[in-house]
Amino acid sequence: MNFPNRKRIILQTVEEKGSVEVKELAELIQTSEITIRRDLTAMAADGLIYRTHGGAMKVGLAINPIQFANKTAVNSDNKDHICRLAAQEINDGEIIFMDCGSTVFRLCQFIRNKRIQVITNSLPVVNELLESEVTINLVGGEVDSRRQAVHGLIANEHVARYRAHKAFLGVDGISAQHGLSANSETEAGMTLAMAGQAAEVYLLCDSTKLEKDKYVHFAPLSLIQVIVTDPAANPDVMEQYRQRGVRVMN
Template identity: 65%
Template sequence: MNFQHRKRLILQTVDERGSADVQELADLLQTSAMTIRRDLVQLAASGLIYRTRGGAMTVSLATDSHRFANKTAVNPERKDYICQLAAAEIQEGDIIFMDCGSTVFRLCPFIRHKRITVVTNSLPVVAELLSSEVTVNLVGGEVDKERQAIHGLIAEEHMARYRANRAFIGVDGISLKNGLSANGEREAGTAMMMARQSQMTYLLCDSSKLETDKYLQFAPLSLFDVLITDAEAPDETVAAYKQAGVTILN
């Protein structure tokens, strides 16, 4: 069976079931697990699915030329590592905020079995958690089609009504000199409101974003309580952040 035929069957299966693991797809297509893994890497790079540990999940809500899906497909192993660490911080019964970041989105498969409440402005997060044990609270307001998220004044007023045990937010850049930065004001406003309404704030940030500055500098390092990054973060960078008083899990 050639790649195009496998591609059609893989996409059909993931779309129908919402998710599928490697062995399941290998049995269905009567091919090896190694071949399926290679296929999933190619499909994720094209923004057609997103990779999870052991399989793939749908990104059917990530439209607009699959821009959001493409972001989730960047550094998937690093993001999944970060999300495993983040999921271990969540207790049964917790109320948590999750923003619309691509790394935060990948937290979904690691928490879907937990009896918790998630307050989120991310449409893909809602889609992935609807069939799980999680109670979902979708923030109201205007939909940002590109980010597949809800932003704006009404969204912030919605979030201000709730108190959470923990907030999990993403960031486009972070540096010791300039703090947190974003590519736009909408994401920054959401992150600050979620942090303000939470007892603990976790910044989920893969190591490629450390010591980078983006368009808008919006908050100091004190906005969050814990930085969760991956094992690829340079030792000297991790040491510098710890010396500056930042709590790091990696």
């Protein structure tokens, strides 16, 4: 069956059910799961569906999902590698922070069966974990529709009321010399708020963001204890982080 016909069936199924899994679509269309995943990624890029790791969701069920869904699909294999490593660091009974980064979002699939509590400002994270073993605490405040996240002064004050064992955070750029940087002060504020309330801070960062400086430098490298990245990371760069006291996982 060609792509236009597969697309028609996928759209019809998503419209009827609201959400659907890759395996279910593969059985329905009688094709491979690899083909379905490729189709879903292409359809998400066109704004036709909301791409989740396990399948697809009707666009109308999420707030402005298109931009975020497409962002999660970039470097997806590397992001999944990072999140598998990160999930191994999370134990039942722990409380963790998760921010609104696209890499952090992909951690959801690996923690669904853990009996933990998640404090997050990310609407997609909440949506992904609703029907799981995870207990969710959604940060309150003003919703940023572009980021699908809650930000601002009230959100930061909400975070300050809680303590967590670990924080799993994303970043727009990181360098051994200048530390952490972001594309906006708003995003930097939430990162600082969560990091300040966690006993241990993990930075989930694919190798394309290493040794990159963005708009605003907001924290030294010492803010974090662990960098989780992918195998493509430059070994020399990783050694620089280790020499500054950061544990590296890749």
